[in-house]
Amino acid sequence: MKGLMIQGTASNVGKSLVVTAICRWLRNQGYHVAPFKSQNMSNNSYVTEAGTEIGRAQGVQAEACKAIALPEMNPILLKPKNDRTSEIICLGKSIESLSGAGYRTHFYETGKKAIIESLALLETRFDYTIIEGAGSPVEVNLNDRELVNMAVADMADVPVLLVADIDRGGVFASVVGTLKLLPEAHRKRVKGILINKFRGDPELFTDGVDWLEDYTGIPVLGVLPYTAHEIEAEDSLAIxxxxxxxxxxxxxxxxxxxxxxxxxxxxxxxxxxxxxxxxxxxxxxxxxxxxxxxxxxxxxxxxxxxxxxxxxxxxxxxxxxxxxxxxxxxxxxxxxxxxxxxxxxxxxxxxxxxxxxxxxxxxxxxxxxxxxxxxxxxxxxxxxxxxxxxxxxxxxxxxxxxxxxxxxxxxxxxxxxxxxxxxxxxxxxxxxxxxxxxxxxxxxxxGLSKPGAALLRKDPYDQLAEWLESEVDTDALLNLINNGVRAE
Missing domain, CATH: 3.40.50.880 (Class I glutamine amidotransferase (GATase) domain)
Incomplete structure (x- = not known):
């Protein structure tokens, strides 16, 4: 399929926001775009017009795409009930509650089938699908039966853009460490790097960009400045x-x-x-x-x-x-x-x-x-x-x-x-x-007075698209989306 997968070096590096920005930027170029996240874990969910339940991030991303939210945009939603058990929402409907071990043992094949069918449906209805991963793609203890990162990139056969959060520190180690831990076949899927949440003068990071590109052989498509935004957050990490x-x-x-x-x-x-x-x-x-x-x-x-x-x-x-x-x-x-x-x-x-x-x-x-x-x-x-x-x-x-x-x-x-x-x-x-x-x-x-009328605000999705376009090589980004894993 034509699309792109956004993966991160860790949780909360900004994957959801980057996907949302790309979705609105592509929509503003006239393309019909679908967001996708195969498996989400969040108690902050979104109810579609049909009354089905998906992750809130995918509902918000559908709004950025100016598309009707579909359960296929997030075929699996896990809603934690306690520290060990989660309710499983599959294609928008609650089906059962399982422990983590029970999920991996009993639900894996069902979940994989739902993901494959969902990707196939989105491919027939949209020009592009922008896919979001979860956490890190190198959770080595879970990768034998994972359903959310490189396994999904393989199913969709799309290139991967790796997002790293510089604000938390250790950005070089997080990027290099992630790439080193990936198997060779999956490392080849990573066709670009984005540095997110940069504060200060980006000129001061020019040498850092050069070093990353020289060491990894992968282009850095942009350094995104830290931005305050009005886009709804997804889970408790982002309170x-x-x-x-x-x-x-x-x-x-x-x-x-x-x-x-x-x-x-x-x-x-x-x-x-x-x-x-x-x-x-x-x-x-x-x-x-x-x-x-x-x-x-x-x-x-x-x-x-x-x-x-x-x-x-x-x-x-x-x-x-x-x-x-x-x-x-x-x-x-x-x-x-x-x-x-x-x-x-x-x-x-x-x-x-x-x-x-x-x-x-x-x-x-x-x-x-x-x-x-x-x-x-x-x-x-x-x-x-x-x-x-x-x-x-x-x-x-x-x-x-x-x-x-x-x-x-x-x-x-x-x-x-x-x-x-x-x-x-x-x-x-x-x-x-x-x-x-x-x-x-x-x-x-x-005893306070009422505030005056608020100024009209620009559409927050358009603001995100402008943020992306001003800091990212969007020509290279679109070329990557169109040419897939063969792009160099």
Whole structure:
């Protein structure tokens, strides 16, 4: 097939971002492009229009391609349930949960078949497929049955571009070490190197580029500067740093970090609000007295509730709520606020904020949906849209005021005129009108003025494409994609 595979010298070197940038750059050249990652491990997933579930990075990359996200773009998604077991999503549907050893023993052939069929389908529908690897291609203890790096490059018969992160240090050793550990046949697939996250004057790295090219015999196609961006992150390795606003008297929003945090990108829109600071809370003593607390999604609601209870965070949150604090619970963060949680014969006491029982079922709800803010919620009417991924069903112990009226009925709950809200709707704060009103309530309580109208921002995908085009030899890149492993 015509395409390219982006592999990295380690996790979190920027593979996903580079794939996203290449996808939008190619789309802007008029090509029809598909992203692909054979096997992803992340609790931050994406719901397609058809209600199937894939890795969030591939959903975002499909948006960069201006293409409809398909399950074939990420045929295998592993969602960790604990340190040993993961739920397996195959071609968008949950099929079973297995340990790492069980996955390698029992699922390998099924997964390989799904990958091959997915690549074949994408080849018939798109001009190019840009493939993302995972971690490092030289995890030598796993390479006999790997399904995500060079094995996939072989299946697709595409060249490989190796990305290295210079910001973490050791870039020469990471590039050379990776190449040395590759078998000769796979080393020949690596046709280019990208240096990512460079800070400072790139002229100071000219000798470094020359040395890499001389030593490895592989061209360095570009040195990408470190860039701040608005593209959603994929997994917990990429949780953003705390954001400290430069605005005087900025709002302080605390986000509780669950051990099995999922879909944490629900808080990303707050990074674009100039007068909002975001900080992440791991321990009770870090909570303080913020303007609001967000409880995000969790892949293992009961386990994470018990963990924040053991850490004392629950007591701190309840004290904060009783003193008039503002709280928003999203998905699992909503479920922990209920009276009790029931999974089979297991009954766990919840935080008791909402008079609701959460019942967990085997069948997962995965759907995109839209609707309006409920008329009696206390919030102004506005259109909202987002997606749901959850196992829990909420059974009210007494009638609550819902937060939204969605296509599939009433959803969420409101307490004290909107001071406490709960919802299963991911991306709730991506809805600008709702987010603005929620923040304006916090501003009003602090006696702050509402901010002026924000300047129109350039499409973040186009910004990424420009970042790539300004620093990478795109003629060589396109030649590599078109000519495959035979390109020299």
């Amino acid at each position: 953003r740093e705390d954001k400290v606003s430069s605005v005087d008297n900025a709002l302080d929003i605390a986000v509780i970090v669950f051990p099995y945090l999922s879909n944490f990108t629900d808080v990303d829109p707050f990074y674009q609000e100039e007068d909002v600071s975001i900080r992440y809370v791991y321990r009770k003593e870090e909570l303080g007295t913020p303007d609001a607390v967000i409880l995000p999604g969790t892949r293992s609601t009961i386990e994470d509730l018990e963990e924040i209870r053991n850490r004392g965070i629950e007591d701190g949150l309840l004290d904060y709520i009783h003193k008039g604090g503002t709280v928003a619970g999203v998905c699992g963060g909503y479920q922990v606020l209920t009276n009790q949680l029931i999974e089979g014969d297991k009954v766990i006491r919840g935080m008791g904020v909402f008079p609701v029982t959460t019942l967990f079922h085997e069948v997962k709800t995965t759907q995109r949906t839209k609707g309006v803010v409920y008329s009696r919620s206390g919030f102004q009417s506005s259109v909202v849209e987002g997606y749901e991924i959850h196992l829990g069903e909420m059974r009210e112990e007494k009638k609550l005021i819902p937060l939204f009226l969605l296509e599939n009925g009433e959803e969420g709950a409101v307490f004290d005129g909107g001071r406490i809200i709960g919802t299963h709707l991911h991306h709730v704060f991506h809805n600008k009108d709702f987010r603005t009103e929620w923040l304006n309530r916090l501003r009003l309580r602090r």
